Amino acid sequence: MSILKTYAHVFDQDTFKNLAKLESSGLIKQMFGAIGSGKESYVFYAVDDHRREVAVKIHRHNIDSFRKIPAYLRLRGTKSGGFLKTIDDWTRYEFKFMVKAFKIGVNSAEPYRNYGNIITMQFLGTEGKSARLAVNDTDFDTAEWYSKIIDAIINMGKSRMIHGDLSPYNIMNFNRKPFLIDFSQALSLSASTLNFLVRDINNINTWFTRLGYKDIVKTEEIIRKIDESLV
Numbered sequence: 001m002s003i004l005k006t007y008a009h010v011f012d013q014d015t016f017k018n019l020a021k022l023e024s025s026g027l028i029k030q031m032f033g034a035i036g037s038g039k040e041s042y043v044f045y046a047v048d049d050h051r052r053e054v055a056v057k058i059h060r061h062n063i064d065s066f067r068k069i070p071a072y073l074r075l076r077g078t079k080s081g082g083f084l085k086t087i088d089d090w091t092r093y094e095f096k097f098m099v100k101a102f103k104i105g106v107n108s109a110e111p112y113r114n115y116g117n118i119i120t121m122q123f124l125g126t127e128g129k130s131a132r133l134a135v136n137d138t139d140f141d142t143a144e145w146y147s148k149i150i151d152a153i154i155n156m157g158k159s160r161m162i163h164g165d166l167s168p169y170n171i172m173n174f175n176r177k178p179f180l181i182d183f184s185q186a187l188s189l190s191a192s193t194l195n196f197l198v199r200d201i202n203n204i205n206t207w208f209t210r211l212g213y214k215d216i217v218k219t220e221e222i223i224r225k226i227d228e229s230l231v
């Protein structure tokens with residue numbers, strides 16, 4: 001995979017091994033350019049053996065991302081082990097929450113496979129051109145989006161999960177529908193994580209208020225809807 005030569009300086013041997021594994025199982029046939037990159041991860045556009053478009057998210061095995069993680073793993077009830085193991089745990093958790101969200105019908109990229117620090121999933125876009133983040137593309141029906149996003153939060157809450165980092169930076173406008181991405185901070189809902197649910201709802205309410213939407217539902221009311229289903 002020649003594209004990887006460009007990134008050879010950022011990926012370690014384990015990452016290359018994991019990519020080779022995904023390649024030999026047909027999940028990645030050819031990798032193209034990066035479609036997203038941050039301090040913690042890179043997302044690449046790829047195709048699999050069946051010419052299906054795939055997004056490949058690679059968590060970097062680096063010290064900065066490692067430092068951020070242990071507190072979250074504690075909240076998630078996992079003990080952290082060694083360096084690489086921790087990043088891999090982190091990625092596995094993200095994948096687990098993606099699977100859960102997708103199964104309960106949340107609009108999100110279909111998760112395909114997790115191997116080590118790598119996740120492959122449905123590519124949100126068409127013919128190699130990725131959909132845009134909601135923060136850059138507000139060509140959508142505000143009322144429809146608000147109710148869809150709040151329904152997704154309630155739906156996840158009823159299944160005892162929280163996205164944990166919900167904002168227009170982690171929602172893509174794909175065919176004018178909101179798709180939730182980036183479950184890397186997702187958590188199980190409990191008394192000790194309720195503040196993350198409140199933060200997600202507040203983020204969405206603040207964003208839609210800024211967009212001029214008038215029928216904002218109070219955060220407490222949304223929490224009550226989730227809570228009623230849990231008692």
Ligand SMILES: Nc1ncnc2c1ncn2[C@@H]1O[C@H](COP(=O)(O)OP(=O)(O)OP(=O)(O)O)[C@@H](O)[C@H]1O
Pocket residue numbers: 035036037038039040041042043055057109121122123124125130131133169170181182183184
């Ligand atoms: N399934 C996908 N299809 C198309 N593009 C995607 C997909 N998933 C992610 N992207 C692109 O890659 C970017 C980064 O993805 P994501 O938000 O999951 O990672 P991140 O912000 O680096 O998160 P992390 O906090 O895990 O480091 C997104 O902003 C988006 O542009």
Ligand SMILES: [Mg+2]
Pocket residue numbers: 169170182
């Ligand atoms: Mg993100």
